[in-house]
Every structure is written in C-alpha cells, then in structure tokens.
Amino acid sequence: MSETTKKAAFRMLFLIATPKLVEKAVGICKEENVPVEYIFHAQGTASSEVMDMLGLDGVDKNILMSMAPKGFADEMLKKLRKKLHLGMPNTGIAFTIAMPSGSGHIIQMIEKLEPEEKRRLLERNDGDMTDNDYSMIMAIVNQGFSEDVMNAARPMGASGGTVFHSRRVGNEQAMKFWKISVQEEREVVIILAKKEDKLAIMQEIGKKCGMHSQAQGIVMSLPVDNVMGLE
Secondary structure, X not given: OOHHHHOOOEEEEEEEEOHHHHHHHHHHHHHOOOOOOEEEEEEEOOOXXXXXXXXXXXXXXXEEEEEEEHHHHHHHHHHHHHHHOEOEOOOEEEEEEEEOOOOHHHXXXXXXXXXXXXXXXXXXXXXXXXXXXXXXXXXXXXXXXXXXXXXXXXXXXXXXXXXXXXXOOOOHHXXXXXXXXXXXXXXXXXXXXXXXXXXXXXXXXXXXXXXXOOOXXXXXXXXXXXXXXXX
C-alpha cells in the first residue's frame, strides 16, 4: 500500500430523513455502488405543537450511514440533495464527517480508481477540520432523558435533534471500580449545531444531563465537513 493511499481522505456520510426517503436513498446508493450502508431507526425531537402546525403525522426518522472517499462522498451529497429534494419541508438533511482512515475494503476501492481521479480524491486539506460551519453533537443518556437533552440544548441555539436507542456494552468490573452505574438501555441524541453555538449547547447539556445527573449523560462533538438540507 502506497504512502499516498494511507493518507486518503475518508468521510462518514449521514442522511437523517423520513423512512420513505431513506429507502429511496438506499436505491441511489446501490446505483452508485456505495460499498457500505447502515440504517438506524430514530425519532425526531419536534414537539407535538410544532408537528400539528406543520400538518405532519409523526416524527419517525431513519438514519442512513455510509463510508466513502471524500470526493465520492461529496458527489453523493449532491445527488441526495437533488433526488431527495433536501431542504424542502418534511425531507431531511445529509452531511459528512471526516475520518482519519478507512477499512481495507475502502482502500481497495480507491486503488481501483483511475490515476487522475485517485490523485484528486487523495488530496487532503488538513485545514478543513478547523473551517467547518457546523458540528455534530452527540449526547448519550439514560433511557427517557432525550427530551431533557433537547430542553437544555434549544435555548442555547439547537433547532432540533434526532434520537435513536442503543444498548450499553461495558466492563462490569471496571464500572464497579469507578463506582459508575449506568442503565443498560441508552438513548443517543444527535444535534447538528452551528459552530458558534456548539460550546454553549454542550456545556448546558453537560450541566443538566451530565454524569452527575439522573441522565448520566456523555456529550461529544465532531466537525461536519459538508452539509445539505439546511437551506
């Protein structure tokens, strides 16, 4: 494997949309030979009053996640925006997050590209990590506390979020050693936030839903490389 290939710029691509649109996006991914796809069932965090005002029946969402080289992921974002009409009411958003490396299968995919396209995709600009307009905030809390997370985040600038359920897998002996007791069933809240609001949102979530609260939450963030659907 060449040194250039090792430095390939990878992206994790997320689409958060209605189940119907995510199903359509899966078809688009297959047409474009996207090698890896994962789907998670989730819920939006809009209040019932907002849903009634918009004339929507529910807040069911799906999360489609995939991995690809940066150039390929950027093209997929454009295709998803055009074919799914992202940015229109009751559709969804798509965004990418930078990854430091990829699996052997993705490396092999890059090796099969034409030399000129490979060179373009492997050009990596480390400055991109500091010039992002948005960040993805992820809060992992005990089951039943996702709304508490949003109640803390909204006054700080968060316009909405997406929730999906997970199960904790941990070392029980280590948990006892550190005197940590966390519910096995957890909720994960994803919030796409402007960079100027990120710190305030994270601090308020940590204050209201941190490890010393009943939510026993953990909060983290990742810089978003590119985003579609927030027009």
